[in-house]
Amino acid sequence: MIRYITIVLLIFLLAACNNAQKQNISGQSEDLTAKELLQGIWLDDESDNPLMLIKGDTIYYTDTQSAPVYFKILKDTFYTYGNELTRYLIDRQTEYSFSFHSISDNIVKLHKSEDPNDSLAFSVKSAEVIPIYTDVTKKDSVITHNGNRYRAYVYINPSKIKVIKTTYSEDGMSMDNIYYDNIMHICIYEGRTCLYASDITRQNFEKIISPDFLQQSILSDMDFKEIDNQGFHYQATICIPESSVCNIINLLVTFDGKLIIDPMK
Missing domain, CATH: 2.40.128.510 (Protein of unknown function DUF4738)
Known part of the structure; x- marks a missing residue:
C-alpha cells in the first residue's frame, strides 16, 4: 500500500511539473535552426548503435513498441511531447554531434550517422500495440x-x-x-x-x-x-x-x- 501511494504521489508530482513546464514554454519561439541541425539518424557515442531518427518535427525510435513523438527546441532546451511533456537541457549541439541531460541527469552523447543502412533500424509507421x-x-x-x-x-x-x-x-x-x-x-x-x-x-x-x-x-x-x-x-x-x-x-x-x-x- 505504501509503495502504491508513493508511486501515485510521484506520478502526481511529475504531472504538476509538466503542467508548469507547459505554461512556461507557451510563449517562447522555437529555434528552427537547431531543429534543422537535428534532422537525420543519431547514434550513441559509446555503443555506436542507432538511437533515434529525426524527420521534420518527429522523433522515431528503434524500439517498434515506442510511439514516435513530436519535439521542439526552445532556447537551450529540447522538449518532447509524448504522453508526458519532457524537457532535456542541451549540453552541446553541432551539425554532427548532439548531447543533452536526461531525466536522470546523465549526459546522453550522440553523433550523426553517415551510413544510409542505419535507417533500417527504424520504422516510421505507428508503434506496434x-x-x-x-x-x-x-x-x-x-x-x-x-x-x-x-x-x-x-x-x-x-x-x-x-x-x-x-x-x-x-x-x-x-x-x-x-x-x-x-x-x-x-x-x-x-x-x-x-x-x-x-x-x-x-x-x-x-x-x-x-x-x-x-x-x-x-x-x-x-x-x-x-x-x-x-x-x-x-x-x-x-x-x-x-x-x-x-x-x-x-x-x-x-x-x-x-x-x-x-x-x-
Whole structure:
C-alpha cells in the first residue's frame, strides 16, 4: 500500500511539473535552426548503435513498441511531447554531434550517422500495440446458494482501446509504449433466467482510482470470488502494464441485478 501511494504521489508530482513546464514554454519561439541541425539518424557515442531518427518535427525510435513523438527546441532546451511533456537541457549541439541531460541527469552523447543502412533500424509507421490478451478468455463458475444453482461467467474481451504508458530508458529518456485495454463481460444465470449481463471497463472505476493511475493502466483481469446473502462477489485487477503495480477492486452483483463497485463489507 505504501509503495502504491508513493508511486501515485510521484506520478502526481511529475504531472504538476509538466503542467508548469507547459505554461512556461507557451510563449517562447522555437529555434528552427537547431531543429534543422537535428534532422537525420543519431547514434550513441559509446555503443555506436542507432538511437533515434529525426524527420521534420518527429522523433522515431528503434524500439517498434515506442510511439514516435513530436519535439521542439526552445532556447537551450529540447522538449518532447509524448504522453508526458519532457524537457532535456542541451549540453552541446553541432551539425554532427548532439548531447543533452536526461531525466536522470546523465549526459546522453550522440553523433550523426553517415551510413544510409542505419535507417533500417527504424520504422516510421505507428508503434506496434501490445495486446495483453489476443483471444476472448472465458471463466465459468457453477455455484449453489440456499438450494439454488447459478452459473457465473466472466468473458475477458481484448479491445482496440489504447492505453499509453510512459517508460524510461537506461539513459533516462522518456518513451511511450502503447497497449490494448480489455473489456470484461459478466453474466449470471439462474437456470435459464439471466440475472445480470453487462460490460465492465476501466471507466467504471473512475470514482475510486486516481485519474493519473487510471490513464496508464489496463483492466487486466476479473475473477468470481464467492456468493453470500448480498449477492455475487468479484474482484477486478487494474494494473500498470508490464509492472507489479496493481489495484484490486471488489465488485458486488446483487440478486436483483445491481452492480456495486467497492461495496462496504
